[in-house]
Amino acid sequence: MKQKNSKGEALKFSGKWDLAPAPESTDHIEIKKEYQLFINGKFYKPSSGKYFPSINPANEKHLSMIAEANEKDVDRAVKAARKAFDGTWSKISAKERGKYIYRIARLIQEKARELAVIESLDGGKPIREARDIDVPIAAAHFFYYAGWTDKLKYAFPNQSPKAVGVAGQVIPWNFPLMMAAWKIAPALATGNTVVLKPAETTSLTALKLAEIIQEADLPPGVVNIVTGAGATGAAIVNHSDVDKIAFTGSTGVGKVIMKAIAGTEKKSTMELGGKAANIIFEDAPLDQAVEGVINGIYFNQGHVCCAGSRLFIQESVYDVVLRKLKDRIQALVLGDPLDKNTDIGAINSKEQLATINKYLKIGQKEGADMFQLSCDIPKKGFWCPPTLFTNVSQSHAIAKEEIFGPVLAVQTFRTIDEVITKANNTPFGLSAGVWTDKGSKIFNLTSQMRAGVVWANTYNKFDPTSPFGGYKESGHGREGGLHGLLPYLNI
Amino acid sequence: MSERINVLKTYKIFIGGKFPRTESGRYYQPKVNGSPIGNICLSSRKDVRNAVVAARSAFEKWSGATAYNRSQILYRIAEMIEGRKAQFIEELIIQGETKKAAEKEVDTTIDRVIYFAGWADKINQVFGSVNPVATSHFNFSMLEPTGVVGVVSSESSSLLGLISSICPIIVSGNTCVVFISESKPLCGVTLSEVLATSDVPGGVVNILTGKRKETVPHLGKHMDVNAIYLADSASEFKESLRLDAVDNLKRIVVGKESDLYSNKFENPYIVTSFMETKTTWHPIEIISGSGSGY
Secondary structure, eight states, rough: OBBBBBTTBBBOOSOOOOOOOOBBBOTTTTSSEEEEEETTTTTEEEOOEEEEEEEETTTTEEEEEEEEHHHHHHHHHHHHHHHHHHEEEEEEESHHHHHHHHHHHHHEEEEEEEHHHHHHHHHHHHHHHIIIHHHHHOOOOOOHHHTTTTTTHSSSTTTEEEEEOOOEEHHHHHHHHHHHHHHHHHHHHHTTTEEEEOOOOOHHHHHHHHHHHHHHTTTTSSSEEEOSSSSHHHHHHHOOOOOOEEESSSSHHHHHHHTTTSSSEEEEEEEEOOOOOOETTTTSSSHHHHHHHHHHGGGEEEEEETTTOOEEEEEEHHHHHHHHHHHHHHHHOBBOBBBBBOSSSOOEEEEEEEHHHHHHHHHTTOOOOEOOOOOOOSSSOOOOEEEEEEETTTTTHHHHHOOOOEEEEEEEEEEEHHHHHHOOOSSSOEEEEOOOOOOHHHHHHHHHOOEEEEEEOOSSOOOTTBOOOOOOGGSSSOOOOOTTTTTGOOO | OOOOOOOOOOOOBBBTTTTOOOOTTOOOOOOTTTOOOOOOOOOOHHHHHHHHHHHHHHHHHHHHSSHHHHHHHHHHHHHHHTTTHHHHHHHHHHHHHHTTHHHHHHHHHHHHHHHHHHHTTTHHHHHOOOOOSSSEEEEEEEEESSEEEEEESSSSSSHHHHHHHHHHHTTTTTEEEEEEESSHHHHHHHHHHHHHHOOOOOTTTEESSSOOHHHHHHHHOTTOEEEEEEEEOOOOHHHHHHHHGGGGGGGGEHHHHOOOOOOGGSSSSHHTTTTEEEEEEEEEOOTTBBOOOO
């Protein structure tokens, strides 16, 4: 007798089983109708009176109105930050400074669920990732750096490190809260004050963080959060009283910023784009490697600067790895980001979806073969199924340029020297992955990759103690770990 | 009996371990107190490009050499300068120094090479780290050389300033293309002869002479140069180099050498400013409380 499901249909063991919906509740979260600018410890209306909408990219529903900061507002924020830097923040002891930062970490942990849900709603990422990665790592960053405040002399032997001053920080939309934590935590730990601008499509968790900072009772002006688009960011970068720029985003915008500050003595940290090689050798644990490749490129819909977007498979195992990869892609669940079963959420914005679709067209036009997860695409919202290209050559745009979406370009290789050359043949140098069971081969590869983060037999792992940042055109400076203190200090 | 005719020196540039004439076929005559001190090559854009190619070709071998080996080679440079002390002193005097100042400069130069030679196998012990991540992974950070570094060395300190630029750059495995002092080029050219006989592989240090206004922009715009060291913080090239550097995001390091004789100049942070931090992760099968790190 055939097994029947609740609807009386025969169960098919050969196909994919649909999972029962497991949506995360949104009852407990609070999103205001309108958000103001966080300056000098208080929320202010923007001087222009202008607001822009933030929507849920999974269903295009309106979430809130966000204040748009102009030059005048940014100037006000920088003045508040300067006043705090010259006054309260440099007068309190390092130990007390640390305790404020610990408070922030604890408050994030307390509000973890609300933050995770809002992150998922506002940005389109699966709740599983927001809940297990974004929010815990954000809290961990504050907790880790809080402990450094009174120990800086041990980090820089024989030096007397001093805070740089006012840090202007501009962050992207792919990990909104986590990026805010990566920026604010080390800046505060080293005694700086900050003016931070979140990305315009994902302002909500940064504004929640502003509420947390208010609740933690930080001295006014130590952290200022101004919302807006490119013009707001430019106002921060070009403000003459900002001592340091910390930027995470595209290499293109990073270059614009570096040009803008060339005539000044502003310090800078640039965390820019990537086009990481993920290399599978024939002696790799193949199932684990396939999991790592999936996580490497489809994590957060591929909106990851260190995404493993170039896969190199050794020819002898090409067929088997490709089959496993396609099977695994077919098992991915695309849909409601708030559903706990969802693997692939929504693309962050209409604009980003257009960029990704442009590359899908280019890829096919250049002669590569496209494979995609076949699944139902929700009617509303911005979606791109996980995509894989084969028959790709080094010169193809999809193998050279950062797409910032769930698009994997697969190439093959025969020898170690060949794959090292191919992997390093890029102006980027943010990250790389290597899969092999042979220890000496791992060290050979990891030491020859010209990249700032190298994952061997794993991929896309992050930790506050672990320095992150690129070689070459992927930027300069490190975030995380002891090395992440230096960009905020004069030694 | 007629007096012996002196053999005059042809000053050449130093690229890939060889001493070519400049491609430009031109020279200039820097003057001290109104009299020329030599016919010096006016390097061209093509010379800059050849030098960068030589530096890039040398990078893999030099950065792949053991730290112990690089340390010994730097020490060897010091030995070779010691052997040519008299020549360096004489050249410094020709360039306008007093004998006493020249002697002090050469002595400090030798000691400075030895200071940096010692860092080769210590940088990663002091500045690398093992990072206690909260997942089941072994995670460590090490410093690696940035790559090909362009150097616009001190205009006023033609030997000590020059060596204080080169040594912290090459000790970690970088290779470099160096513009030496335009007005006082003698010691720099002689230093290239020292380097050629110190077991420094060809291409690790490339030395160019000439008019900085003509050549520095070519270095700044070159897409295969990873970093630039500008020794003089008041240099006229600071902003233009920073702008030129944007195209491939070169790291621009501006010197803080207010006093080259001060102990402050002898610190490892100038070495690390030409290095990149690489962090490597590997799973640990199980550590208590967490699952496998794959």
